[in-house]
Amino acid sequence: MNMKVKNTSQNMKDIIKLQPKITVQGKVVPFENNEQTLLDCLESANIEVHYHCRDGFCGACRVTLVTGEINYPLGEPLAFVGENEILPCCCVPVTDISIAIDE
Numbered sequence: 200m201n202m203k204v205k206n207t208s209q210n211m212k213d214i215i216k217l218q219p220k221i222t223v224q225g226k227v228v229p230f231e232n233n234e235q236t237l238l239d240c241l242e243s244a245n246i247e248v249h250y251h252c253r254d255g256f257c258g259a260c261r262v263t264l265v266t267g268e269i270n271y272p273l274g275e276p277l278a279f280v281g282e283n284e285i286l287p288c289c290c291v292p293v294t295d296i297s298i299a300i301d302e
């Protein structure tokens with residue numbers, strides 16, 4: 200019997216994970232897969248953002264989204280946010296984003 204073995208080896212590295220980039224204060228920071236929120240990402244890059252509740256209630260962490268898209272994985276936060284404002288403590292970037300932090 201003549202058998203042919205097909206080479207179906209799959210390289211795990213072929214599975215590309217999305218790693219959005221955050222542009223802020225002249226820096227470009229990658230959003231790592233192990234980071235839960237945009238606030239975690241900014242903190243690990245030593246970018247200072249005000250925060251209080253870290254849960255979408257107080258609005259203290261609000262920053263301006265200049266370009267790109269974010270998502271709130273746990274649903275829309277309760278804190279008030281103005282147009283183009285986002286809450287880094289409870290959002291994740293879904294595209295490359297650019298944000299502005301008020302001093």
Ligand code: FES
Pocket residue numbers: 249250251252253254255256257258259260261278286287288289
């Ligand atoms: S820290 Fe309170 S809403 Fe983000």
